Amino acid sequence: MNNRFAVILAAGQGTRMKSKLYKVLHPVCGKPMVQHVIDHVKELKIEEIVTVIGHGAEKVQEVLGDSCEYVLQEQQLGTAHAVMQAEGALVSKKGTTLVICGDTPLIKAETMEALLSLHEDSKAKATILTAHAENPAGYGRVLRNEQGNVEKIVEHKDASAEERAVKEINTGTYCFDNEALFAALKKVSNENAQNEYYLPDVIEILKAEGEIVTAFQTEDFEETLGVNDRVALSQAEQIMKKRINEAHMRNGVTIIDPSSTYIEADVIIGRDSIIQPGSMIKGQSVIGEDCLIGPNTEISSCEIGSGTAIRQSAAYDSQIGSDVQIGPFAHIRPESDIQDEVKIGNFVEIKKAVFGKGSKASHLSYIGDAEVGQNVNIGCGSITVNYDGKKKHLTKIEDDVFIGCNSNLVAPVTIAKGAYVAAGSTITQDVPAEALSVARARQVNKEDYVKKLKFNN
Structure with a gap:
């Protein structure tokens, strides 16, 4: 030659x-x-x-x-x-x-x-x-x-x-x-x-x-086609998009509606995965087999294991394991490591956090700058308070911890293995293993207070 x-x-x-x-x-x-x-x-x-x-x-x-x-x-x-x-x-x-x-x-x-x-x-x-x-x-x-x-x-x-x-x-x-x-x-x-x-x-x-x-x-x-203006650029996008989608489908990926699905050139998707309408998969993303992506989901430069479902959510520059359930309406921000069998539910935001195998945050939580162990339950409305106005701080939640609803974990703080945090607590000190931590004001009921309030008005 x-x-x-x-x-x-x-x-x-x-x-x-x-x-x-x-x-x-x-x-x-x-x-x-x-x-x-x-x-x-x-x-x-x-x-x-x-x-x-x-x-x-x-x-x-x-x-x-x-x-x-x-x-x-x-x-x-x-x-x-x-x-x-x-x-x-x-x-x-x-x-x-x-x-x-x-x-x-x-x-x-x-x-x-x-x-x-x-x-x-x-x-x-x-x-x-x-x-x-x-x-x-x-x-x-x-x-x-x-x-x-x-x-x-x-x-x-x-x-x-x-x-x-x-x-x-x-x-x-x-x-x-x-x-x-x-x-x-x-x-x-x-x-x-x-x-x-x-x-x-x-x-x-x-x-x-x-x-x-x-x-x-x-x-x-x-x-x-030579691209000389924005019109030709959009034409090239459409031709390339169709070419990319068809290649994935021929390799065993189901794309429900190719016309509404945008997959960038370097994305890898395993066979028998299903891409629902309105989804965008970008960057260097690698998606395993038997996954469900979408509808209306954006993924950018993430590595995703097999059997994972991400519904109506956004994930960026992160590792996501196998058999994970994310969404709807979850936000996985960069540098997150979500391990196998995790559940991230609706309106949960994860940022620069490790989330251990089998752990779950089912709804309305923010977990940022954190290390979450295995089999942890994070209750509705709980957050890691990671920013003091100048620096970010780490929250450590060890294996088998239960975090009650509406809890604030003020970093830096460690919740040791098997501990419980009572609902509504604001935790500012480390919690020992197997302990129950209650950090909230004692409830006070004032009898007939409403009657007096109405009388005085």
């Missing part, structure tokens, strides 16, 4: 996005569009990936990290000029170079592989990724000869009526013989209205030299 390289064009500012965020960093299903391109390219047998950066160079490098090499295009003088910036990294190498734009997040790795394979098998100097467009207005048309090779690319504005009837269009993604590419780039002129160097001119140069130029037509026009 030939050596393979890739050049990703990611230097443009994207003025039509009308955004402070550089175009290629706009997310599609939770991942910057240029990251989608990088990830797809990495599925191929590519030896070297060079990303051409310009506007927002530091931000792009920050996002992509060490996943590729970088070259800087200080002035944006066209697509051919952008590829020229990779000369120092690639010029002397033999092999095939894939050139792809960083704003095309939908092109699949399988399509890229088919493009590369056709290029290598046909021994062409260049191969164009094309698509069939029912409405090709505005696109460059790809004209083939009797052998099926590319005769020329003609822009819409320059095309004759006969040429405009052609529905095979140039997508802007190419494969080149690497040495031929950089030799031809030196011959590209900027004698045009924009004074820019255009990559399609390389095709004309190679054709004029008698070289073979071929084309691979993808069956899916949608995957060639």
